[in-house]
Amino acid sequence: MEEPVAGSEFERAKQAAAAVRARTRLHPQVALVLGSGLGAFADTLAGAVRIPYHEIPHFPRPTAEGHAGNLVLGRVGTAVVAAMQGRVHYYEGRPLREVVFPIRVLGYLGVGAAILTSAAGGIHPSYGQGGLVVLRDHINLQGSNPLIGPNEEKLGPRFVDMTEAYDRRYREIALEEGQRLDIAMHEGVYAAVSGPSYETPAEIGFLRAIGADLVGMSTVPEVIAARHMGIRCLAISCVTNLAAGITGAPLSHQEVIETGERVRGKFAALLEAVIPRIAEDSKPPARR
Numbered sequence: 342m343e344e345p346v347a348g349s350e351f352e353r354a355k356q357a358a359a360a361v362r363a364r365t366r367l368h369p370q371v372a373l374v375l376g377s378g379l380g381a382f383a384d385t386l387a388g389a390v391r392i393p394y395h396e397i398p399h400f401p402r403p404t405a406e407g408h409a410g411n412l413v414l415g416r417v418g419t420a421v422v423a424a425m426q427g428r429v430h431y432y433e434g435r436p437l438r439e440v441v442f443p444i445r446v447l448g449y450l451g452v453g454a455a456i457l458t459s460a461a462g463g464i465h466p467s468y469g470q471g472g473l474v475v476l477r478d479h480i481n482l483q484g485s486n487p488l489i490g491p492n493e494e495k496l497g498p499r500f501v502d503m504t505e506a507y508d509r510r511y512r513e514i515a516l517e518e519g520q521r522l523d524i525a526m527h528e529g530v531y532a533a534v535s536g537p538s539y540e541t542p543a544e545i546g547f548l549r550a551i552g553a554d555l556v557g558m559s560t561v562p563e564v565i566a567a568r569h570m571g572i573r574c575l576a577i578s579c580v581t582n583l584a585a586g587i588t589g590a591p592l593s594h595q596e597v598i599e600t601g602e603r604v605r606g607k608f609a610a611l612l613e614a615v616i617p618r619i620a621e622d623s624k625p626p627a628r629r
């Protein structure tokens with residue numbers, strides 16, 4: 342159960358946004374959440390301004406290995422991006438309200454699009470280790486939802502449509518750019534679990550039966566909060582390992598980090614191609 346806290350998330354997001362605005366005149370168009378092993382992409386942004394999370398009021402600080410804690414604003418081509426070098430996860434014991442706080446701040450700053458990257462376990466038989474999967478849809482099995490609690494109308498509506506949570510046009514752009522760059526890509530359904538233990542083989546059998554193609558411990562709360570604010574989403578996962586029981590080999594965080602690092606180059610090339618097209622396609626949503 343999410344603990345209610347005094348004051349509104351909208352007000353807190355506004356305070357955090359003011360701290361970001363005090364550091365840069367850049368107006369971000371695209372929010373980019375960099376998952377395990379991908380944080381270095383933020384170091385390639387042009388004209389970058391790096392703001393450590395601890396210098397932004399209310400910003401949650403990650404504890405997971407492979408997650409630095411900086412918000413980096415800069416450009417990819419002409420697109421202005423706000424990149425999160427690291428995120429917090431539900432399994433760190435944080436309320437989902439904290440997990441999604443950065444997305445709300447970036448929404449307040451005016452992003453119309455969010456690109457969320459992550460590591461995931463591959464369930465679909467055609468997925469190989471190191472493959473990239475564009476999320477077509479998700480199944481939320483985390484047992485909670487970041488929108489539980491009083492609704493803040495200034496952020497969005499009480500009941501949020503999730504029919505096309507992952508923007509069709511963005512998915513097309515990602516798949517087109519993947520093809521152009523000769524990167525093997527798939528489209529699939531992501532099951533979000535709480536972790537931090539990996540799944541059992543029986544759980545993976547269950548996830549496969551209910552239509553999941555990959556499984557991970559992030560992304561979904563952020564997508565829900567983004568959709569609440571009318572932000573269009575693209576999510577891409579790297580299959581860092583085949584899910585439990587598929588090969589019979591034990592899973593390790595080390596393997597997840599190593600695969601993430603191996604795939605980093607092609608993931609970065611894809612992001613670099615996709616971001617300007619998404620920025621071009623995105624109009625800030627009507628809100629506030």
Ligand code: HPA
Pocket residue numbers: 460461462463539540556557558581582583584585592597
């Ligand atoms: N399961 C859940 N989350 C993950 C996995 C997995 O196999 N790999 C990377 N994140």
